[in-house]
Amino acid sequence: MAAINILETTGLTKVYGGISANMNVDFQLASGKITALIGPNGAGKSTFVGMVSGRIEATMGRVMFDGKDVSHLPAHKRIQLGIAYTFQITSVFSGLSVHENVALAARRTFDGKASAFEKKVHAALVRVGLDDRAIQIAGDLSYGHQRLLEIAMGLAQDPKLFILDEPTQGLAESEIANFIKLIMSLAGETTILLIEHNMKVVMEAADFITVLDQGQILATGTPAQISNNSAVQAAYLGKSDA
Amino acid sequence: MTLFSKPNLLHIGVLLGLIVLYFMLPPYHSGNLSRIMVLAIYAMGYNVLFGYTGLLSLGHAMFFAAGMYGFGLAVNLGGVPLPIAFLLGIASAGLLAVVVGSLALRTTGVAFMIVTLMFAQTAYLVVLYFGEYTRGDEGFVVQQAQRTFAGVDLTTDTARYVTALVLFAICFLALARLVKTPFGKTLVAIRENEERARMLGYDTKVHKLKAIIISGLVAGVAGAAYAMLFGYVGATFATVQYSILPLLWVLLGGAGTTVGPLIGVFFMFYLIDFSSSVTTAYLLVVGIVLVLLTMFAPKGICGELRRRVFPWLP
Numbered sequence: 001m002a003a004i005n006i007l008e009t010t011g012l013t014k015v016y017g018g019i020s021a022n023m024n025v026d027f028q029l030a031s032g033k034i035t036a037l038i039g040p041n042g043a044g045k046s047t048f049v050g051m052v053s054g055r056i057e058a059t060m061g062r063v064m065f066d067g068k069d070v071s072h073l074p075a076h077k078r079i080q081l082g083i084a085y086t087f088q089i090t091s092v093f094s095g096l097s098v099h100e101n102v103a104l105a106a107r108r109t110f111d112g113k114a115s116a117f118e119k120k121v122h123a124a125l126v127r128v129g130l131d132d133r134a135i136q137i138a139g140d141l142s143y144g145h146q147r148l149l150e151i152a153m154g155l156a157q158d159p160k161l162f163i164l165d166e167p168t169q170g171l172a173e174s175e176i177a178n179f180i181k182l183i184m185s186l187a188g189e190t191t192i193l194l195i196e197h198n199m200k201v202v203m204e205a206a207d208f209i210t211v212l213d214q215g216q217i218l219a220t221g222t223p224a225q226i227s228n229n230s231a232v233q234a235a236y237l238g239k240s241d242a
Numbered sequence: 243m244t245l246f247s248k249p250n251l252l253h254i255g256v257l258l259g260l261i262v263l264y265f266m267l268p269p270y271h272s273g274n275l276s277r278i279m280v281l282a283i284y285a286m287g288y289n290v291l292f293g294y295t296g297l298l299s300l301g302h303a304m305f306f307a308a309g310m311y312g313f314g315l316a317v318n319l320g321g322v323p324l325p326i327a328f329l330l331g332i333a334s335a336g337l338l339a340v341v342v343g344s345l346a347l348r349t350t351g352v353a354f355m356i357v358t359l360m361f362a363q364t365a366y367l368v369v370l371y372f373g374e375y376t377r378g379d380e381g382f383v384v385q386q387a388q389r390t391f392a393g394v395d396l397t398t399d400t401a402r403y404v405t406a407l408v409l410f411a412i413c414f415l416a417l418a419r420l421v422k423t424p425f426g427k428t429l430v431a432i433r434e435n436e437e438r439a440r441m442l443g444y445d446t447k448v449h450k451l452k453a454i455i456i457s458g459l460v461a462g463v464a465g466a467a468y469a470m471l472f473g474y475v476g477a478t479f480a481t482v483q484y485s486i487l488p489l490l491w492v493l494l495g496g497a498g499t500t501v502g503p504l505i506g507v508f509f510m511f512y513l514i515d516f517s518s519s520v521t522t523a524y525l526l527v528v529g530i531v532l533v534l535l536t537m538f539a540p541k542g543i544c545g546e547l548r549r550r551v552f553p554w555l556p
């Protein structure tokens with residue numbers, strides 16, 4: 001049976017030479033939902049998901065994923081348990097073809113026939129609309145397409161938890177609309193943790209929002225609750241009356 | 243991938259070409275080609291680590307030398323039968339690769355280059371230190387009587403060529419196959435973007451260690467084969483020069499291509515052979531050609547061919 005919360009952190013803390021990027025973060029992520037993590041620049045969002053995925057070693061605290069304590073597992077082991085991660089700064093295999101990029105993502109977990117494998121890679125590419133560019137070299141794609149490729153690589157891993165670090169950064173308006181559709185279509189299939197600056201994306205797509213400010217959780221709630229929260233408005237949305 | 247795919251045909255064609263060349267070439271050149279094939283095995287081993295995994299080692303001479311001394315000492319001091327000595331040579335290189343790999347892989351980039359260079363330097367000094375057995379710089383000769391296998395005298399031109407070709411073919415086909423497997427493709431992924439590979443759930447450390455071990459084993463095959471076929475074991479083969487050579491061969495021929503190492507060794511061998519017959523300043527000629535190639539074909543001969551003409555080149 002799936003847990004209600006696929007991810008829980010307790011007291012998660014990261015200290016960089018005396019400055020705490022994250023301080024005692026207790027966070028719960030609901031299964032099968034889209035949760036957005038927002039906050040001003042430097043609030044510690046990327047550090048937080050870095051500690052969740054294992055890229056960044058936590059100074060203190062515990063990470064529970066899918067009912068298991070993964071605090072001491074290296075990044076690749078956590079990924080193997082079902083976390084997919086897309087980087088804030090686009091990180092694809094730029095010297096390899098689009099197809100091979102997705103194939104690399106899918107291959108680790110795939111156990112079946114070659115034809116089924118090709119189908120799976122193709123399906124991930126279709127989903128982000130890159131199927132007609134499969135043989136192109138990833139580095140030759142436009143920036144927006146590279147971001148979509150990253151998402152396809154995430155999808156191809158069939159993750160239980162899909163962490164997207166600023167996926168719409170650098171996308172055109174029309175691409176953003178498609179992106180919102182895409183991630184909303186994933187709801188139920190997987191759990192999405194979305195770091196996002198674009199409020200339109202957050203408000204439209206997210207079921208829940210967690211606001212980080214100065215390394216600590218400021219507020220958690222539905223989009224409606226968050227947009228009416230005065231502390232959030234003061235710290236982040238900048239709509240203070242003063 | 244079908245049996246008659248272009249890459250497969252190319253690989254078979256290369257091997258057939260090497261067979262045909264033996265009957266066409268005068269003894270001087272077929273002798274050269276035996277040596278080229280053995281050195282190409284060494285280059286192919288290097289290519290696994292540098293060309294596919296993206297790890298630049300400056301100390302591969304230690305694996306070549308481990309194969310060479312493992313074989314040579316076993317035959318000379320131990321009187322071990324030839325095939326077993328050959329396996330001992332390969333095993334020595336493999337063992338060394340496990341040890342050096344586990345330690346050197348704690349570093350990356352320039353530090354990795356320096357650490358491998360230092361390990362190789364240590365290996366060279368060890369050879370000199372145990373001069374009583376290794377005969378140090380002077381080296382030792384593996385006697386003709388000891389270089390027979392199943393009644394065949396390996397010192398004849400034909401036996402030498404055939405043995406070199408068989409060993410080359412085994413390594414060539416095995417490595418061409420290896421780089422097509424998921425494991426080989428993951429090595430390429432590590433070369434292209436290690437952090438991304440790790441964040442796709444691949445254990446990059448284990449993959450890199452395996453790459454070093456395979457690379458070391460193949461270099462060991464070359465070292466043992468060199469001693470077996472040419473009958474000489476010496477500390478020169480453990481010097482830094484023999485660590486730089488495979489890097490040059492692979493760069494020239496095309497890093498991360500299956501035929502690049504052979505082409506690189508061939509090209510370099512005949513470049514030196516030809517230019518030294520024309521002038522005593524042959525190193526100058528070689529240097530200029532290398533500079534030109536790096537400027538105009540930075541991906542090496544096969545790399546450029548793949549980029550410009552044959553995108554399917556394996």
